[in-house]
Amino acid sequence: MERLDKRAPFTATGGVIPPEFQNIKTPCYILDEKALIKNAKLLGEVSERTGCKMLLAQKAFSNYDCYRFFEPYLAGTEASGLFEARLGAEEMPGKEVHVFCAGYRADEFEELLQYADHIVFNSPSQLLRFGAKAKVAGKSVGLRINPECSTQEGHDIYDPCAPGSRMGTTRAQWDEAFQKNPELLDLLDGLHFHTLCEQDSDDLETTLVSVKKHFGDLASRVKWINFGGGHHITRPGYDIERLERCIRMVQEEWKAEVYLEPGEAWALNAGFLLTSVLDVLKNGETQIAIVDASAACHMPDVLEMPYLPPLLGTDETEEDGITVRLGGPTCLSGDVIGEYKFRQLPEYGDLLMFGDMAIYTTCKNNTFNGMPLPDIWLRHGDNTMQQLTDFGYMDFKERLGSRE
């Protein structure tokens, strides 16, 4: 997969650590209002030009203090289950709430109906179990399809079209279910597919060919088609014209309303993780620095994906740079953020700034090893700083036992 442009994240700070970041406690995340609004405007323009509806997939970014920046540009939120649906309903009142979950629970479904207006099922059996209930409650009902078209290589955990995938309904699965329960078809208001991850619109175009081939007959019967997420629309160089052609093609050919539900794209390159150097050491030839942020706890995708997050002031093309392995303070040997080429060896107390840290971080971190949750700050458009959280010991303890 293509590596993100490592310089882009720092244009928002002029390539230096800004003075307003200097005296706050590390580790901490900083969300950047200007960058969030810039992304939102770009997404809003796509929706304005094409008439498609944009949703925020909250699993990538759910810092609701920032929802107001997105509000003028989106139709609503997308949730992965009950809690995110409730968050969307509470924090974006009056907007649409869509939910997709691979397995809805009978004991939560009634409550879910209070928050969500569009409910997408993963399988015909889930549709059969809950679809009629959703319809009676006046909800718009969709089925997630699996167009069986893998457009990404080497990242099976992000490929819902991999063989044996549990995500979405293949045509064979649908045909079998429809034979037994033809009434399933009448429940469908929409189709949903989600097959991309950090991809450009050429892969969307390829996917749509497969959607047409396997599900064209259903697509022409439904009111809406949701293209899922994984569209890297706000990345410099993304082919927006092709995306808009894809949207128009579906609107015209299937007379359907088009939804997109990106997560990353809303908050791409719109946040930082600030960390301080706690120790500098050497093991044989390996130069090491321990920082107060942890890959395992505070940027889990670095290990899961895996990827190398951008770090200000380092340059892998620098000939005489000093390669330093940065790792967290936890006991996990693999808690290594990556190896970076520094111009000068970092020292105890140095402040380091990682870029592109607004997505899949604050909503995905953990307190393994009793690591504190980094506080979340917001840098406003006028560069003033607002502290949004004040995490401490109780945020660690309360997840582990009684509150007595």
Ligand SMILES: *Cc1c(COP(=O)(O)O)cnc(C)c1O
């Ligand atoms: C993850 C996910 C998204 C958002 O994906 P991004 O890669 O963050 O754009 C949208 N819809 C569904 C169903 C998802 O699982």
